[in-house]
Amino acid sequence: MKTHQLFIDGAYVDARSGRMFDKVSPSTGEKIATVHEALAEDVDLAVNAAANALKGEWGKMPKAVRCDLLMELANAIAARTPDFIEAEVADTGHTRHFAEKVEIPRGAANFRIFAEMLKHTGGEFYQMDTPDGTGAANLELHRPKGVIGVISPWNAPFLLMTWKVGPALACGNTVVVKPSEESPATATLLGEVMNSVGIPKGVYNVIHGFGPGSAGELLTQHPKVNGITFTGETRTGEAIMKQAAVGLRDVSFELGGKNPAIIFADADMDKAIEVTMRSVFANTGQVCLGTERIYVERPVFDEYVSRLKAGAEALKQGGPETPGATIGPLISDEHRQKVLSYYAKARELGATVITGGGVPDFDDARQGGFFVEPTIWTGLPEDSAIVKEEIFGPCCHVTPFDTEEEVIAMANDTTYGLSATILTENLSRAHRVGGQIEAGLIWVNSWFLRDLRTSFGGSKSSGIGREGGVHSLEFYTERSNLCIKL
Numbered sequence: 001m002k003t004h005q006l007f008i009d010g011a012y013v014d015a016r017s018g019r020m021f022d023k024v025s026p027s028t029g030e031k032i033a034t035v036h037e038a039l040a041e042d043v044d045l046a047v048n049a050a051a052n053a054l055k056g057e058w059g060k061m062p063k064a065v066r067c068d069l070l071m072e073l074a075n076a077i078a079a080r081t082p083d084f085i086e087a088e089v090a091d092t093g094h095t096r097h098f099a100e101k102v103e104i105p106r107g108a109a110n111f112r113i114f115a116e117m118l119k120h121t122g123g124e125f126y127q128m129d130t131p132d133g134t135g136a137a138n139l140e141l142h143r144p145k146g147v148i149g150v151i152s153p154w155n156a157p158f159l160l161m162t163w164k165v166g167p168a169l170a171c172g173n174t175v176v177v178k179p180s181e182e183s184p185a186t187a188t189l190l191g192e193v194m195n196s197v198g199i200p201k202g203v204y205n206v207i208h209g210f211g212p213g214s215a216g217e218l219l220t221q222h223p224k225v226n227g228i229t230f231t232g233e234t235r236t237g238e239a240i241m242k243q244a245a246v247g248l249r250d251v252s253f254e255l256g257g258k259n260p261a262i263i264f265a266d267a268d269m270d271k272a273i274e275v276t277m278r279s280v281f282a283n284t285g286q287v288c289l290g291t292e293r294i295y296v297e298r299p300v301f302d303e304y305v306s307r308l309k310a311g312a313e314a315l316k317q318g319g320p321e322t323p324g325a326t327i328g329p330l331i332s333d334e335h336r337q338k339v340l341s342y343y344a345k346a347r348e349l350g351a352t353v354i355t356g357g358g359v360p361d362f363d364d365a366r367q368g369g370f371f372v373e374p375t376i377w378t379g380l381p382e383d384s385a386i387v388k389e390e391i392f393g394p395c396c397h398v399t400p401f402d403t404e405e406e407v408i409a410m411a412n413d414t415t416y417g418l419s420a421t422i423l424t425e426n427l428s429r430a431h432r433v434g435g436q437i438e439a440g441l442i443w444v445n446s447w448f449l450r451d452l453r454t455s456f457g458g459s460k461s462s463g464i465g466r467e468g469g470v471h472s473l474e475f476y477t478e479r480s481n482l483c484i485k486l
């Protein structure tokens, strides 16, 4: 049985509180680990370790040396891919394919991209006229924001945590990471990899626990934390914003979504099915960028629904233990109950259940896992909860449309604004429609293609700020303008 300790000041330590909590496998329901829960004393130790590291070797390290060290860290992560895969799939029930092809490589890439970028990123310089004619020079100076609280979710634990820690460290900050209580393993493992490449102690710290009344809330309120970067549910973001307000802690939020896919009649239907099979069912629908609303131009509606049904019914359910599994379990029984409550609501509202809507029956260890049937609905009105609320499971609602104006209005009729995908072979239409979709990321004839230099994030209930490329630097850097009279 694994035990996940805290990682503070370069060492694995027990929680002073002595409190522990269990971690169970999403694919079998069996207990697989116990986890130390950090409370006030532990959080204080971690934040002070991070604050002290800023004043020590790390704070004095030249930027080029820091960036080279982060490149070494990326290589060390890559070298330990098998260990990170096993840790990730045990926590999440993901198929090894998803961890091997997406999550762990992105963990290394999330350090590489920012180490490379920081080496070549400068600042503003403006020479100005002055009344006496001698002029003045304006130099933009950068320094780290300080100690960053990183609060990350369970749906892509290593990818999403390193997507924040990468730029934070590249900009010279130190971090205290509070991973989700559902996925402690990879953040904990990263501690020893940090030590192995010589990242100074105190730069990277990991505290485990929950949100309210536990490590998460305590971290957001600690006076020595200079900023909070959070990825998770919108309502959690609202709670964190209130918690971080005392002390005016800066926040960067990547939150929920209710993302549309728009399929025009001229779309390549094979492409439309391939793209939306991934955007709906990848990671068992537990992807913030995933599709939960699909709008199909009426002439191809029946063909599309029929082919998506066939695709959904061909998925093989199982966790990392199941050979050939192509869709895993949900992360927890609690989350499964949330998804099943929407399955029930759809039936109550009179949806047409094209496929799924229930819980699969297994005669093996998967019976104890948190599996649900991949599900497709049609026939509900746009104002129904199924079409409006984030479900975060392997399900979608499909609606026909007749005109561009109509579908753009429906796509934008949401409190979210995270992502969208458009399928059409008419690229001027793609540009015209894409330019009117109120979302942070819009894919055309693709989904989840990620250039890490581009801005990433959502508007409205989907987030505050942007991550990615130079956009990440905005949050992790304090800027000064030094004006020198010539």
Ligand SMILES: NC(=O)c1ccc[n+]([C@@H]2O[C@H](COP(=O)([O-])OP(=O)(O)OC[C@H]3O[C@@H](n4cnc5c(N)ncnc54)[C@H](O)[C@@H]3O)[C@@H](O)[C@H]2O)c1
Residues within 6 Å of the ligand: 151, 152, 153, 154, 155, 156, 160, 178, 179, 180, 181, 209, 210, 211, 212, 215, 216, 217, 220, 231, 232, 233, 234, 236, 237, 239, 240, 243, 254, 255, 256, 257, 287, 288, 390, 392, 418, 458, 462, 463
């Ligand atoms: N926009 C994005 O990039 C993005 C990416 C992934 C997931 N998400 C969203 O995350 C959600 C799923 O992840 P989740 O269930 O882990 O989210 P969640 O909001 O339940 O928890 C996220 C993290 O916040 C912590 N937390 C919860 N309440 C807190 C509080 N009051 N103070 C401090 N910390 C607190 C949790 O312990 C966890 O570590 C979905 O809504 C999904 O859309 C968004």
Ligand SMILES: O=C/C=C/C=C(\O)C(=O)O
Residues within 6 Å of the ligand: 155, 156, 160, 163, 286, 287, 288, 289, 450, 456
């Ligand atoms: O579930 C959400 C996935 C988020 C993905 C990223 O943050 C990324 O690709 O950088």
